[in-house]
Amino acid sequence: MNERYYDKLVSAAREKGMTISAAADEAAMAFLDGKPAGQGRHKWSGGDRQTAFWNSEFLKDLPADVWRQETLGLALTRYLGQDRLGFPEIVAQVATIAPDVLVWAARHSGLVMRQDSPRWLEISGLDTNQHEALAELKRVFHIFREAHQVRQEEVERLRKPLSELAPLDLLIYASLFAFEHRIPDLVYGRSQPEMPDAQEAWDAIDDILAWKLSNCDPSDVQLTEMSIASSMRQHLIPFLFPSGERPRHDCYQAFLELLGAQVELNAFEDRSADAFSYDDSIRFERNGDRLEIVDADADAQTAWRRDGKKFDLLHQYWLYRGMDAVMADPDLLARVSPAHLEANLHALAKAKGTWLRLQEVYGMAEQVRADAGSSAALFHVLMAAEMMTAFFIEDYLRPYQQCLSETGNSFLALGRLAFCGLLQPDMQNRFPLTWSDRAAKVDRIKPWTATAEHPSGSARSAEAILDFMICDWAAMAKQLRDGDATLRPRWQERPLFKMGRLSLQLPWMMAVQNNSAAVINNLRRLGARRNEAREETRRIEERLGALFRKRGFHVVVGYEIPALDTEDANAGEIDLICARDGHVFVLELKSTYQRRSVKEAWAHRTSTLRKAGLQLSRKVPAVQRALGRDMELTAALGLANSPSTVTAWIVDTTIEWDHQLFRGFLKVSLEEVLIALRDDRRLLNDPHRLFAGNATLDQGAEEHAEPGKDDTLYPDGFSAGRFVEVIQTAAVWADSL
Template identity: 65%
Template sequence: MIGAYYDTVFNAAQGQGLSIETAADHAATSFLDGKPSGQGKRKCSAADRHAAFWSSHFLRALPAQAWQQESLSLALARYLGQDRVACPEIVAHVAMLAPDVLQQAARHAGLVLRQASPRWLEIEALADSQPGDFSEFVQVFRIFKEAHQLRLDEVEHLREPLAKLTPLDLLAYTSLYAFEHLLPDLLEGGSAPDTQETWDAVEDILTWKLATCDAASLRLTDTTIAASLRQHLTPFLFPSLEAPGPRHDLYAGFTALLDAQIELNAFINRSAEAFSYDGGIRFVRQGERLEIMEVDAQARAAWRSDGDKLNRLHQYWLYRGMDALMASHDLLALVSPAHLEANLQAFAKAMGTWLRLQEVYGIAEQVRTEAGSAVDVFRALLATELMTAFYIEDFLRPYHQHLQQLGHPWLTLGRLAFGGLLQSDMQNRFPITWSDRSAKIARITPWTATAEHPQGQARAAEAILDFWTSDWSALAERLREGDAALRPRWQERPVLKMGRHLFQLPWMMAMQNNATAAVNNLRRLGARRNEAREETRRIEARLGMLFEQRGFRVLVGHEFAAGMGDEEDAGEIDLLCALEGHLLVLELKSTYQRRSMKDAWMHRTSTLRKAGWQLHRKVPAVRHALQHDASLRQALALPPGAEPQITAWIVDTSIEWNHQAFRGFLKILLEEIQIALRDDRRWLNDPEGLFRTAGAGDVAMRTDTDAKPIDTLYPDGFSARKFIEVVESAAVWAAAA
């Protein structure tokens, strides 16, 4: 048993002369960081830590102001977010002492969507004994519960008419919907602001179907594929008086379910999760309804600004990819002259994403797929970009032309499909494409061509296919068993395996962001790959090289020498960079690209919170080491006796919470530091206007390599002091002067 571990931490901190609030912060931080991890050979579970922490004596003696600290509030949110350990007396205690902290913890625990939890019942039981705001808070939760249940019931009701459809049947109706509602505006150069919401809702519907379908419905053959499409797709494309007509009832049922799923998801994301994790707003009850009141306009503006910056980074890496492509005669020689502009775009996008994966995420030239094959990452990126180019040129552009002539999506799809059947090689131009594995490998093989293998390699194509494939039979089995492990979003692995056949959706491949798909394929789904630790080392080393090119003396992964006081407790220093009397202490964090406020909040209160605490311990340790370790000063070229000016940053690969402080230390985007060191922010500002005039999926390629920088971050020359000013003032994001 852990016993009095947290009381011991608290007492030790007080023994060092720290205040009761700071001592409580130390104990709560240990709990949040998963300490202790074990005792002897026995590993401590989360339930063990909860039981030990909430039975700690010091908690009952804390003043109200101690509970106002973020660490105590987050610890309470952790308690309310689990159901295994019960300690209702601590809930009642905090309700009396600091009711606002309990309310905040209940929000952050996501209890608004988990009101059957025994933890919420502990809070709800206090409503009658707690006057004023606390009772009002419970009423707000009840309104959320009713609204949530209403939407859940609607989705459940609308699923019933579609219960007997197979996953392939649903893909048919999904594709019909996409060509009717999503593509026309995009093809006209406009935008469909709810596209991602629609995709997410479709993914939820397909997840429901995979979790409930008969396993046999995923073991598809040519016969079962033909039967499904004959009933659910081709009657829309080729109406006939002799054959059964289109199932407009099922299509209408799918559309209604999709609308209800979008509404449910919007309620969860914009209301329930906003209530739980968005500190910039407050929900106010007006009778039986809730109104949103903005309480921190600056925080909400920062969230939107981060999204804009992420879009600008996509532009930046495409410009980098263009330059790298134009400088590589070997790669240019591989670009097919057919659809030259589209293929140049594909190569440039793949090169830009490859540079980003190397420089930001430390990805090696080859990684292992889940199937065990070694895949060339650049070739995998190129393959998916060429797929996208193919679908744009051979599906979407002809569809757009036919749509302008015929004016109806079904007639247009029929014309497109019929045109493919008339070609000598019987091209599949249906809104769903499929083939067996060997045919797909043969189609990808030419895209793996190199100077050494001008015809490509089948083995390389097979590995690429493994990298991008989601096995729906295996996924369905996991869902049926209630496996809550990470599962691929369909954009992250867009080749869908059912039986021996592989399916793709041309409209999805043409619209999706392949760069984000690749990053999250490797960093979200593949976070526990064997290569992940080495990738982190590679990120540190490559960033260190950029600093060295600017004249810094750099130590990567520095560990303090034994016997140097308390420095061993500080752990490893990711990067130490010294120049001109300045010393940078950098703590690097590498994760994936998030989409929701909840995910961003979790990142803020776990990874970034911990990084702030790490720097809180490491910076004093660095100061102490510089005073007592001459070899460290020598390695950093720091003259004896001179105290360097220390600046410490959390350097993160995620855009969220950029330039916010954690325990007093700024969190800076890794790419922002790289751009500041390279002094190429011009590419963030779309210097050639490629993105201001391009339509959906289009970027006009330039073919010159003589573009000159139009601005610099260092008009008076680079210096350590100016570099720090540039980073901390966010000058990288400013438009050119």
């Protein structure tokens, strides 16, 4: 193992005539990109790289302006973000030379929420009389620590009255809360100022359940019909059917108080601590013992809100795409039950739209593999999720809405809903949570797997779908108790909760959740290391390449740069090269999951997108050289000897940081490129007013017209030059935002 690896990189760069600034940048980039990785038995760990980098000789004499480069700041951030290895002399050195860099790195490492870390002790132990910026940082950190401690202690205090309850008991009280405070808001379009919004509440309940699972007895997640009945008799039935048994208002009130405190803690961590650490559009200024938020970059805030709006518009775009696909498939339409026709059509359209999205944007195959090893048809998984949602809307929420309007009391309405279910010939469960064994759930899912080969559906396919959607709470409880840092599913990503031989489901959650985001993140966040991920990346390239070919481009996928000289040795594979009308496009594709927080977005920008910009800075010159000497490449691209204009973009499956530059290269979402090539941006604008409530799904599907003169992005016909203009000016979104 070469401990002088980074010094040798710097020396080699200096011998080429590079400045110390550029040479240090090269070394820091290698460190950030996980180099060296090592080979065979001599693989480098993250700790090995930390040790080798921070022991490098070249760091000892770097001037302040070199430390202020983004790569050096990010390297320092990575050091401060871990606790295992310490190099306090580096911290002291940077504090003396460039204290602003240390402040920046401390902020972006998330140390504000890890003030017991040895890395914070290294900083706070410095002589702040000589470093006013660090002294101020220390004062700010102290305010954050006190504020966080108050909120954390409040959550801990409010957990105690609920410590004896089982996870099922908490699910019952979460359901009562949902039907009393959240579902009426959705039904009537109103809001209660004193209540958290839906996503805040769901996230807080997720955290409360994680706490409970980490502390419960293993027997509490091994349910039987008898244990469910016992829990319901004590915690649910008295609320729904007033009788001699007094409702446990004490437990319900304790749950509501804990929920409010958990929402407050989460809000502090997300909107204050994470905003302080990762949101560069604002800054926190101290006013005595209070912190005030000051806008620092209004354009960045506008861009963040605009990207959120794009996410919503894409949701309706794929619904329209799905709607058109369903209406064009008579075999699929024939399987739609006439009962609740519009709801079922809507569910099918959503499932079909998400299926198209997963194929075209995320490269998914028709079959997906669950953790248990079983394989399921992706469209059937999506259809099962959407049909469950449609069922719970029609058979739970709509009847509940009617009962609520008649009684004016959420608990009486729930009782009436449950009682009406019991009066049905088949004794239907209309309680706020449902349960079944595996066989019953498979039978319920089976009809949604119908094909020409299996017109009644397939039990094996239904089992695979169940495996894909289920979360084993016994296994998750053990993971949480053991402090296992492995990613755990959010409860909406795998909405069937296995507890022993029974599985629970929350109708109210399934009725309102975004199944598209849940399935995408099930596959891309939880399943990022699946064996199929590499194949999916290749399919993204192939499918996007096919779309370019339909527009008359010559396309080369996965081009390997011939390493004829050392300049091209690190260029690597070019994901996509497309040529038409004298334009050559070099595209670097990145595929990942849908992010939910400013912290996740910042990590994406400073890791994946930063690296993509670096890769293009190496690949574009290599492609330009190859165009002059690789006759097979020029022939494949249909290029003559005339010079070509080379345009390079980072094409990413996420919306975050859209239309920003990384090493001078534009980052654009893959979906924007798809829409630009397909020329169907009209679907972003709700052309049939489906989202305005003025049309039904079948009415909106009647029109399948091509874009008119005012709709098209290419009024004078498609050309590569106009395509460049469309992307660079974000014309796809011009009429929508």
